[in-house]
Amino acid sequence: MKNEQAMGANESGLFQTHRSDTWWLEPFLTGLGFLSFVIYTTWAMFQGDYYWFSAGHEGFGGYLSPFYSPLLFIEESAAGSAPLLHAWFGSWPEWMPNLIPVTPAILILAGPLSFRLTCYYYRKFYYRSYFLSPPACAVTGVPQKDYKGETVLLVVQNLHRFTLYIAIGFVAVLSYDAFLSFFRNGKIGVGVGSIILLLNPIFLAGYTFGCHAFRHLSGGRHDCFTCPKGKEKVRFKIWQSVSWLNGRHMFWAWISMVWVALTDIYVRLVSKGIWTDFSTWGN
Numbered sequence: 426m427k428n429e430q431a432m433g434a435n436e437s438g439l440f441q442t443h444r445s446d447t448w449w450l451e452p453f454l455t456g457l458g459f460l461s462f463v464i465y466t467t468w469a470m471f472q473g474d475y476y477w478f479s480a481g482h483e484g485f486g487g488y489l490s491p492f493y494s495p496l497l498f499i500e501e502s503a504a505g506s507a508p509l510l511h512a513w514f515g516s517w518p519e520w521m522p523n524l525i526p527v528t529p530a531i532l533i534l535a536g537p538l539s540f541r542l543t544c545y546y547y548r549k550f551y552y553r554s555y556f557l558s559p560p561a562c563a564v565t566g567v568p569q570k571d572y573k574g575e576t577v578l579l580v581v582q583n584l585h586r587f588t589l590y591i592a593i594g595f596v597a598v599l600s601y602d603a604f605l606s607f608f609r610n611g612k613i614g615v616g617v618g619s620i621i622l623l624l625n626p627i628f629l630a631g632y633t634f635g636c637h638a639f640r641h642l643s644g645g646r647h648d649c650f651t652c653p654k655g656k657e658k659v660r661f662k663i664w665q666s667v668s669w670l671n672g673r674h675m676f677w678a679w680i681s682m683v684w685v686a687l688t689d690i691y692v693r694l695v696s697k698g699i700w701t702d703f704s705t706w707g708n
């Protein structure tokens with residue numbers, strides 16, 4: 426016991442524990458990292474401008490910020506907005522309630538956000554970092570009078586398996602945006618932005634297809650994976666690949682989240698003319 430106290434173990438107060446390592450570092454850093462992402466995303470969502478770059482050309486192709494994709498409606502008068510041909514349903518409609526800020530991002534961000542917020546990994550870290558429930562393994566957190574698991578308020582977390590389908594849809598849409606980024610005014614080429622936009626759906630796919638719910642879809646309800654034959658053999662291979670991604674879910678969660686924000690920052694800066702997009706198109 427003397428030894429544990431000498432090493433910094435705490436046996437009284439909020440964070441009672443016999444642990445003497447820096448157990449608080451991980452919940453602190455993950456909490457801070459995610460909070461920064463939420464603050465930036467919220468700011469970017471409300472801007473409603475500079476989410477598109479095609480060097481002033483109106484033809485097919487350009488860079489679209491992932492925070493604004495898919496573009497359902499466009500307010501064409503906004504600075505740095507996409508040409509109308511890229512909007513799924515045309516101009517910002519008059520029937521849209523005034524309460525909704527004129528920014529295309531506000532119409533779609535709930536989709537990917539609902540997937541992340543109900544993800545098993547995210548749940549682990551935000552219960553720890555924000556609710557101290559508990560802050561870490563073998564560390565006492567905020568006392569819970571009557572724990573009911575995820576059967577009361579947090580029953581909504583069970584929707585994760587459905588938000589998976591939304592996330593798969595976003596992977597498809599962002600893959601199309603990556604394709605679009607290899608064109609400018611209808612001419613094929615490549616720019617730094619094309620590479621950034623290409624990596625975005627790749628990282629996102631690594632995160633989405635390593636989802637626990639997708640692992641269940643690909644291999645759940647099957648108890649005989651040691652005797653695969655025919656169709657089952659293919660299924661077994663898919664399940665193995667999904668399991669590989671799943672084992673690295675935390676890595677994919679972070680790289681895809683950081684990258685989506687960096688992609689928005691890149692598009693925003695080149696659209697504003699603050700950065701130059703080096704490319705084979707020349708301008």
Ligand code: FES
Pocket residue numbers: 540544545546547585632633635636637638639674
């Ligand atoms: S468990 Fe993390 S995305 Fe499904």
